[in-house]
Amino acid sequence: xxxxxxxxxxxxxxxxxxxxxxxxxxxxxxxxxxxxxxxxxxxxxxxxxxxxxxxxxxxxxxxxxxxxxxxxxxxxxxxxxxxxxxxxxxxxxxxxxxxxxxxxxxxxxxxxxxxxxxxxxxxxxxxxxxxxxxxxxxxxxxxxxxxxxxxxxxxxxxxxxxxxxxxxxxxxxxxxxxxxxxxxxxxxxxxxxxxxxxxxxxxxxxxxxxxxxxxxxxxxxxxxxxxxxxxxxxxxxxxxxxxxxxxxxxxxxxxxxxxxxxxxxxxxxxxxxxxxxxxxxxxxxxxxxxxxxxxxxxxxxxxxxxxxxxxxxxxxxxxxxxxxxxxxxxxxxxxxxxxxxxxxxxxxxxxxxxxxxxxxxxxxxxxxxxxxxxxxxxxxxxxxxxxxxxxxxxxxxxxxxxxxxxxxxxxxxxxxxxxxxxxxxxxxxxxxxxxxxxxxxxxxxxxxxxxxxxxxxxxxxxxxxxxxxxxxxxxxxxxxx
Amino acid sequence: xxxxxxxxxxxxxxxxxxxxxxxxxxxxxxxxxxxxxxxxxxxxxxxxxxxxxxxxxxxxxxxxxxxxxxxxxxxxxxxxxxxxxxxxxxxxxxxxxxxxxxxxxxxxxxxxxxxxx
Numbered sequence: 001x002x003x004x005x006x007x008x009x010x011x012x013x014x015x016x017x018x019x020x021x022x023x024x025x026x027x028x029x030x031x032x033x034x035x036x037x038x039x040x041x042x043x044x045x046x047x048x049x050x051x052x053x054x055x056x057x058x059x060x061x062x063x064x065x066x067x068x069x070x071x072x073x074x075x076x077x078x079x080x081x082x083x084x085x086x087x088x089x090x091x092x093x094x095x096x097x098x099x100x101x102x103x104x105x106x107x108x109x110x111x112x113x114x115x116x117x118x119x120x121x122x123x124x125x126x127x128x129x130x131x132x133x134x135x136x137x138x139x140x141x142x143x144x145x146x147x148x149x150x151x152x153x154x155x156x157x158x159x160x161x162x163x164x165x166x167x168x169x170x171x172x173x174x175x176x177x178x179x180x181x182x183x184x185x186x187x188x189x190x191x192x193x194x195x196x197x198x199x200x201x202x203x204x205x206x207x208x209x210x211x212x213x214x215x216x217x218x219x220x221x222x223x224x225x226x227x228x229x230x231x232x233x234x235x236x237x238x239x240x241x242x243x244x245x246x247x248x249x250x251x252x253x254x255x256x257x258x259x260x261x262x263x264x265x266x267x268x269x270x271x272x273x274x275x276x277x278x279x280x281x282x283x284x285x286x287x288x289x290x291x292x293x294x295x296x297x298x299x300x301x302x303x304x305x306x307x308x309x310x311x312x313x314x315x316x317x318x319x320x321x322x323x324x325x326x327x328x329x330x331x332x333x334x335x336x337x338x339x340x341x342x343x344x345x346x347x348x349x350x351x352x353x354x355x356x357x358x359x360x361x362x363x364x365x366x367x368x369x370x371x372x373x374x375x376x377x378x379x380x381x382x383x384x385x386x387x388x389x390x391x392x393x394x395x396x397x398x399x400x401x402x403x404x405x406x407x408x409x410x411x412x413x414x415x416x417x418x419x420x421x422x423x424x425x426x427x428x429x430x431x432x433x434x435x436x437x438x439x440x441x442x443x444x445x446x447x448x449x450x451x452x453x454x455x456x457x458x459x460x461x462x463x464x465x466x467x468x469x470x471x472x473x474x475x476x477x478x479x480x481x
Numbered sequence: 482x483x484x485x486x487x488x489x490x491x492x493x494x495x496x497x498x499x500x501x502x503x504x505x506x507x508x509x510x511x512x513x514x515x516x517x518x519x520x521x522x523x524x525x526x527x528x529x530x531x532x533x534x535x536x537x538x539x540x541x542x543x544x545x546x547x548x549x550x551x552x553x554x555x556x557x558x559x560x561x562x563x564x565x566x567x568x569x570x571x572x573x574x575x576x577x578x579x580x581x582x583x584x585x586x587x588x589x590x591x592x593x594x595x596x597x598x
Contacts, residue, residue, distance in 0.1 A: 102577040102578070304526065322501075327590050328581065342593050347504075353509075353512075356509070361517060363497050
């Protein structure tokens with residue numbers, strides 16, 4: 001087996017049993033990055049010294065015969081919106097181009113404490129704002145399955161790194177679909193946990209009522225393993241929930257027979273590509289064969305999710321991004337004569353076009369005279385969207401949908417039409433708005449060999465059930481292929 | 482929010498840019514008028530919904546992990562901590578807090594003149 005093709009468990013046990021070393025595993029991944037990433041662009045910064053030091057300590061544990069922690073020696077990539085002590089963290093933006101955080105994001109610290117080897121920081125849309133990774137201030141990411149296509153966004157670098165065997169798993173963040181949509185485009189597993197399940201301490205904030213951290217992985221089991229190390233209350237994040245963390249891996253092999261799966265017609269309407277529809281319907285048939293019961297459900301407010309999302313997310317972003325003022329840690333324009341000129345010119349030069357567009361929209365929606373008509377209205381419709389799911393989940397255990405209306409589109413295809421780009425998130429924003437968990441798993445290929453994603457949405461804090469369904473489907477699909 | 486009524490003008494863009502501490506070039510302003518109008522036109526579909534009796538969703542996490550049997554803010558007791566006047570946790574050292582500043586003098590962040598004449 002190639003060293004870069006390991007899953008979490010196979011990597012850990014290979015190191016534990018001294019068939020390889022964490023050092024060799026890390027070096028093999030760096031060699032692959034060296035060879036492949038020039039054309040893909042998944043990484044922005046590598047932290048080899050930190051990685052090799054951690055690998056060495058894992059190897060010493062293995063040599064002493066000590067049991068390795070759950071992610072012992074596993075090479076991971078971290079989306080560049082998560083703070084890493086001493087390692088440049090840019091959020092894909094020029095305004096943080098030289099920022100070196102003085103502390104670690106809780107999610108990063110928990111992965112490292114569980115033995116993970118952090119290879120580096122992955123590329124993303126600037127401040128996680130985008131659906132194609134073309135909004136990175138540094139360079140776009142290309143889809144490893146087809147280099148003329150986008151990897152999705154905003155966690156495009158994380159998805160591409162996993163898909164191209166340049167990391168075993170990677171962390172992403174999801175505000176409107178930014179873990180699930182790139183997972184779908186690149187043919188990997190992506191998991192957005194329930195709002196509050198994983199601490200956001202140290203995550204560079206985009207929209208605080210919508211931001212989530214979660215894994216991108218090669219298998220459902222790997223995603224479950226990573227979630228188990230990330231989940232749980234963190235005193236440093238007051239929004240992290242005080243809800244017990246179950247054993248996600250142990251729950252994977254429970255039978256799915258008898259589970260009720262909701263199918264909502266709102267996710268199969270106009271705009272859904274025929275090949276995607278066909279693949280998702282075949283996947284639903286497979287789940288039926290496995291003994292799941294299909295139940296039609298209605299989520300009537302779904303068409304209002306995108307406008308609701310783009311008001312709430314931009315309003316929160318306009319507030320969160322006010323901190324980039326050229327004083328404490330961000331880019332400062334040169335040759336400025338006054339404080340107010342410094343603020344304006346630093347932000348003008350430091351932010352990219354899409355970030356400015358969203359700051360403007362959000363500021364407008366919050367400004368005097370428009371607040372009730374836009375921001376408050378959106379918060380009310382958000383209640384209706386959350387209620388849709390509450391009603392549906394009275395009757396079903398999970399809801400099955402396509403992750404994205406199309407497979408990966410071409411670079412440049414939507415980059416001049418903000419609204420067309422926003423509509424790429426049409427099936428994913430609803431879960432962020434309702435705060436429920438969702439996963440995307442591969443469910444086939446188009447005739448052009450582009451991956452298609454199946455989305456499974458669950459009840460609040462019921463990641464175990466959606467992972468169980470995903471795992472059952474994954475096993476069945478492997479046998480079938 | 483009636484159709485055609487609250488369209489964004491060049492003047493609105495200038496006002497909002499000022500609120501957001503952005504300057505924007507002439508080209509950017511023109512593009513912004515076009516993009517914001519196109520997005521807001523789309524957003525207008527929210528007015529098809531009667532939300533007069535709907536409460537806004539202002540929090541996501543307050544419904545989970547809280548102790549519903551307790552009144553008011555006691556429900557969030559898990560997120561509280563004892564008051565400790567000092568020594569709770571170390572804050573950043575001055576050096577590391579200043580390390581990313583574009584301009585600092587070792588003690589303070591340095592900025593251009595604040596009062597304009």
